Amino acid sequence: MNLEEQLMTYKKSVQKKPQEEKMQETIRASKEVFFASEQEKMLSYHEFLWSQFKLVQKRWWILQFLLLSMLGAALVSAYEESYIQRGMGIMAAIFVILIIPELWKNRSCCCMEIEESSYYSLRQIYSARMVLFGIVDVLLLTAFCGTMTIGLNIEFTRLLVQFLLPMLVTACICFGTLCSKHIMDETVAMILCILWCGIWLVITLDEKIYTMITLPIWLICIGLSFGFLCIAICRILNNCSDYWEVGFDEIRIE
Amino acid sequence: MDSDFLLIRRMKQGEETAFDLFVHKYYKEVLTYCGYHCPDREYAEDITQETFVRFFTKLSNYHFKGKTKNYLYTIAGNLCKDYFKKIKEIPVKESELSSKIESAKRPMEDVLNKLTIEWALKQLPDEIREVVILYYFQELKLTEIADILQISLPLVKYRLKQAKKQLEKLLRKEENYESGRTTYDL
Numbered sequence: 248m249n250l251e252e253q254l255m256t257y258k259k260s261v262q263k264k265p266q267e268e269k270m271q272e273t274i275r276a277s278k279e280v281f282f283a284s285e286q287e288k289m290l291s292y293h294e295f296l297w298s299q300f301k302l303v304q305k306r307w308w309i310l311q312f313l314l315l316s317m318l319g320a321a322l323v324s325a326y327e328e329s330y331i332q333r334g335m336g337i338m339a340a341i342f343v344i345l346i347i348p349e350l351w352k353n354r355s356c357c358c359m360e361i362e363e364s365s366y367y368s369l370r371q372i373y374s375a376r377m378v379l380f381g382i383v384d385v386l387l388l389t390a391f392c393g394t395m396t397i398g399l400n401i402e403f404t405r406l407l408v409q410f411l412l413p414m415l416v417t418a419c420i421c422f423g424t425l426c427s428k429h430i431m432d433e434t435v436a437m438i439l440c441i442l443w444c445g446i447w448l449v450i451t452l453d454e455k456i457y458t459m460i461t462l463p464i465w466l467i468c469i470g471l472s473f474g475f476l477c478i479a480i481c482r483i484l485n486n487c488s489d490y491w492e493v494g495f496d497e498i499r500i501e
Numbered sequence: 502m503d504s505d506f507l508l509i510r511r512m513k514q515g516e517e518t519a520f521d522l523f524v525h526k527y528y529k530e531v532l533t534y535c536g537y538h539c540p541d542r543e544y545a546e547d548i549t550q551e552t553f554v555r556f557f558t559k560l561s562n563y564h565f566k567g568k569t570k571n572y573l574y575t576i577a578g579n580l581c582k583d584y585f586k587k588i589k590e591i592p593v594k595e596s597e598l599s600s601k602i603e604s605a606k607r608p609m610e611d612v613l614n615k616l617t618i619e620w621a622l623k624q625l626p627d628e629i630r631e632v633v634i635l636y637y638f639q640e641l642k643l644t645e646i647a648d649i650l651q652i653s654l655p656l657v658k659y660r661l662k663q664a665k666k667q668l669e670k671l672l673r674k675e676e677n678y679e680s681g682r683t684t685y686d687l
Contacts, residue, residue, distance in 0.1 A: 250668055250669055250672065253614055254633075255637075256614050257614060257615055257619075258637065260614070261533075261536060263529075263532050263533055263542065264529075265528050265529045265532050266546075269549075270525065270528050273524050273528065273549065273550045274521055274524045276553070276554050277524060277556075277557040278517065278520050278557075280554050280557050280558050281520070281558070281560055281561075282515070284557075284558050284560075284561065285515070368514060
């Protein structure tokens with residue numbers, strides 16, 4: 248017998264068959280130690296949100312604030328100008344577009360896989376980020392709408408139609424593209440938003456079309472767009488773990 | 502995509518079935534590896550369990566890079582080194598007893614081969630013996646051994662070459678001794 252053969256015979260003679268009982272004991276001990284160590288490290292919801300808040304770039308919120316301030320100033324200076332009021336839709340679209348870079352950064356930086364392998368899932372990260380943007384944007388918009396309706400006596404329904412509706416539609420476009428398996432680029436989302444702005448301008452600036460649409464129709468549009476937005480957000484949260492930069496389920500981010 | 506990557510992700514998220522799958526996947530390999538270092542089965546099982554426990558203690562900080570199996574081997578290797586430090590204080594006969602009882606049931610030739618190889622392996626320096634175990638018994642690639650032992654690939658090749666040389670020399674010596682003894686007995 249040569250050396251290799253001797254070693255192989257030795258290998259066979261010392262093979263150890265694992266005992267199921269011992270394996271179960273190991274599994275139990277492993278789980279115990281893992282959950283015990285996790286309990287020491289677990290962040291509360293507030294701490295997790297705070298940690299995500301620190302990671303979000305604040306400049307987008309500053310830009311959103313500046314945008315609303317500019318819009319407010321424009322409305323004050325042209326109080327009676329109904330066309331300027333109708334043009335609020337453009338600002339509303341830009342307001343939402345400012346969210347895009349922050350929500351897209353996982354996909355544009357190709358770090359979805361890295362984040363997915365971390366302790367907190369992408370679903371949790373995206374949820375936290377959306378909650379943070381939601382809180383800040385609701386605060387900004389409440390302040391803006393409050394100031395406009397109380398300070399400038401602009402009817403709330405007009406704000407709803409001319410500002411919140413285009414904003415909701417833009418948000419639908421953004422979130423719809425974000426959860427899409429086919430459209431990967433944030434530029435595509437921006438182009439779609441700009442196209443929407445064009446359509447919105449045509450609707451609002453054309454007196455004939457604008458007067459044709461009555462308030463109930465606007466309200467239905469708002470309801471529909473809000474419903475679609477909710478569906479898009481749910482889809483993002485459910486599917487965000489399926490997008491990989493390496494081939495997986497035939498989905499690929501380039 | 503590596504299945505370990507998904508398994509680790511599931512374990513990090515606390516999915517209990519993933520723990521079962523993971524332990525079942527690697528238990529045998531780690532146990533066999535520990536078995537080469539510790540002839541006592543119970544010790545080998547204890548070290549295997551400790552290997553998994555150490556792995557799971559630091560799981561949340563573990564970032565998937567390379568093969569998880571290699572990481573387990575590194576932990577097991579370190580634990581075996583600790584075991585060797587302890588075992589040096591225990592008389593040799595005591596630790597060998599269990600393996601000798603176990604081997605009593607095997608055919609004579611196998612037993613002789615086993616004892617000869619065990620003796621020859623014990624004569625090798627620790628670092629060379631480790632390479633032999635990983636290469637011949639665990640059937641790992643040279644690059645994986647380099648990764649586990651955290652040494653360069655040329656050094657793994659060198660150690661393996663040295664191991665072959667020394668083992669052949671030792672086995673030849675043992676063979677000559679045995680044949681000489683047989684002639685003398687006759």
